[in-house]
Amino acid sequence: MPMPPLSLYIHTPWCVRKCPYCDFNSHERRELPEQAYLAALLLDLERDIAITGERPVETVFIGGGTPSLMSADFYRQLFDGIRARLPLAANAEITLEANPGTTEAARFEGFRAAGINRLSIGVQSFNDAHLQALGRIHDAQAAITAAGQARAAGFDNLNLDIMHALPGQSLEQAMEDLEQAIALKPAHLSWYELTIEPNTVFYRSPPTQPDSDSMADTEQAGFSLLAKAGFARYEISAFSQPGKSCRHNVNYWQFGDYLGIGAGAHSKLSTLDENGNLVITRYQKTRKPEDYLATPGNVRRNPQRVEGNDRIFEALLNGLRLVDGISLQTLDRTTGINPAQWIPLLNTLQQQGLMTFDDERLQCTPNGLQHLNSVLETLAETL
Structure with a gap:
């Protein structure tokens, strides 16, 4: 039985400031333990290779936290180590998440030289008041500058993350955000509603968002604007120019396999048992960065089999x-x-x-x- 395509997810758990809407495994830290985390990631990867075998990795996604806080040299060493340990497809899509306010032109150039070929910039809004309400560390001009620097560094495959349904946001303001994003000529846009998640500041003190009718009107207006600009909607909140859909995320949505390394990273991997039957197992790595770094050779994996109707439901989900x-x-x-x-x-x-x-x-x-x-x-x- 042929195995599903394989992707690699790398989690970098640190950020400058945790946003009030964020429920990801992210932690504020100024001094980053780059060399210790590099060694831990590569050891983590080595322990998982026995599961994936010789299957080539088709896509890589570096998420966080704020991955762009790490240096270009960190990523150069990381990808040298990855290529030495497993086969990475020649045309692999390699995405790095970046936040405005944590980058400059030279850093983007270094990321590109390290082999990263797709950049995803977390803009969220071009309205300074909305950015402040979201707890972002950048302003609108910093976001515009970051997009220009990324393109100048050779990132033609560029995604911008934009939110709507923001506190106090009107339909007109939501469209202004989209119009500014489109003007920066990204290949891909992720345009999604602000949702209030448990274990966040916003969950404990919810902001006032537009009502459901206003959200629906905003969505329809946004869909029309994006279509006119040549962006095809291929997933609930993902829009791309022709041929520029995010291959990594599409593999998730098509129930492909992914190997996750880093603090709190998740994996979903397929193997065959002794009778040739497909076995699907999920894993989660040790969540707290300090615990992950303390025992890099023995990070918790928590294997859980996905069987029967649960397997069908997850694939459909x-x-x-x-x-x-x-x-x-x-x-x-x-x-x-x-x-x-x-x-x-x-x-x-x-x-x-x-x-x-x-x-x-x-x-x-x-x-x-x-x-x-x-x-x-x-x-x-x-x-």
Whole structure:
């Protein structure tokens, strides 16, 4: 049985200031233990190679935290170490998350020289008042400057992260953010609603956001504006110019495999048992950076098997985020379960106009994408 495509996720857990909406594994720290973390990451990787074997890594994503706080030399040494330990595809997409206010032109050039070929800049807004409300350390001009520096350094594959449904934000202000983002000519835009997550400052003290009708109006106006600018929506909150979708994230959504290294990183890996049956296992590494660094050769992995209907549900949870849905062939290959036996369970969602399916693929309708949480709740009850 062919294995799913393999990606590599690298977590860098530190940032200058933790934003009030952030529920990621990020921690404020000024002095970064670069060499200690480099050694820990490579040792972590070595321990996992036995699981992945000789499969080539097709994409790499460096997330955080704020990965752009680490030096270009850190990434040069890291990728030298990665290439010495596992096969990295010649055309691998290698993405680094960067935040305005933590970069300058020379640093971008160093990232590019280290082999990073895609940059994702966390802009969030070009409105200084909204940036302040979000707890960001940059202003609008710093974001514009960062995008220009990235392009000058050779990053043609550039993503900008933009939020809407911000505290006090009008539809007109949300469109101004998008118009400014489009003017910077990125290849990709992630445009998503501010959601209030547990274990965040905003959860404890929620800001006042636009009401649901206003959010819906903003979404429709934004979709139209992005389409006119040549950005195709290929996932709930992802828009790209032709051929510039994020390959790493698409692999997640198509239930591919990914190896995660770094503090708190997650992995989902497929293997075959002695009878040739597909086994899917999830892992999570030690979460606290200080604990991860203290025992790099023995980081906790917490393996958990994904079996039966849970496997199907997880595949659908990811695949139905894509505008084109997911093919039955992909579901068969990535879950090891013939979709023909559970497709009839989806008839209710089809009758409600939330999903369509045929002999080749299944996908949400536009209305289904808008109410994806309801679709997933129904699936969880049905499967």
